[in-house]
Amino acid sequence: MTKCVLYLFVCVAVATAHICMISPPQRGSMLGINKAGADDCMLLKGPCGGRAPGPAVALTGGQNFTVTFQKNLDHWVKATPGYFSVMLGMGQATMKELVRIPDMGQPSLSLYSMNVTIPMGMTGKGYFIQTQYMTKNPKAPPTFYQCGDVILM
Incomplete structure (x- = not known):
């Protein structure tokens, strides 16, 4: 019985995180993101996992910007x-x-950096860049969300 409970605990602990956003900085904390299963990286509700906006990065239309996130x-x-x-x-x-990247089976903690072009004609506060991990895995939640806030000038 103790082994079954321990096994269940290990399975739940390992399955607690899935995508972290580094640039722009994700909403909430970035504590523990270098450990597979970081608590601040498991957001299942869109948009943005239901988290409140945080500090924003200023961007302009037509600007190239590198979005970096972690599987x-x-x-x-x-x-x-x-x-x-x-x-x-x-x-x-x-x-x-802005961009779609196939999941090619890279291991946990793999980093992705993608250059995106900020669309012209969008200005103001309240915008965010959202990264979604669409798992298509029947044994996992279908989508994980992470957002970083931006001001478009």
């Missing part, structure tokens, strides 16, 4: 590989996909 825990399945999506918007209805 904090691998959910790759060869039969149904998922993908990562980097989007810009103010809410689910206004999201514009």
Whole structure:
């Protein structure tokens, strides 16, 4: 019985985190992101995991910007590989996909850096860059979210 409880605890502990955002800095804390299973990286509700906005990075339309995120825990399945999506918007209805990256089965803690171009004509506060991990893994939640706030000038 003790072994079963311990095994269940280990499985739950390992499955507690999935995507972290480094640039722009993610909402909330970045504590423990160099450990697979970081608590601040498991956000299952879109947009932004339900977290409140934080400090924003200033960007301008037409600017190239490098978005960096971490696959904090691998959910790759060869039969149904998922993908990562980097989007810009103010809410689910206004999201514009900037880039999509296939999940090729890289291990947990792998870093991804993608150059994106900030669209012209969008200005103001309240925008965010959202990274989604679409797992397509029937044994994992379908989507993990992470956001970093931006001001568009």
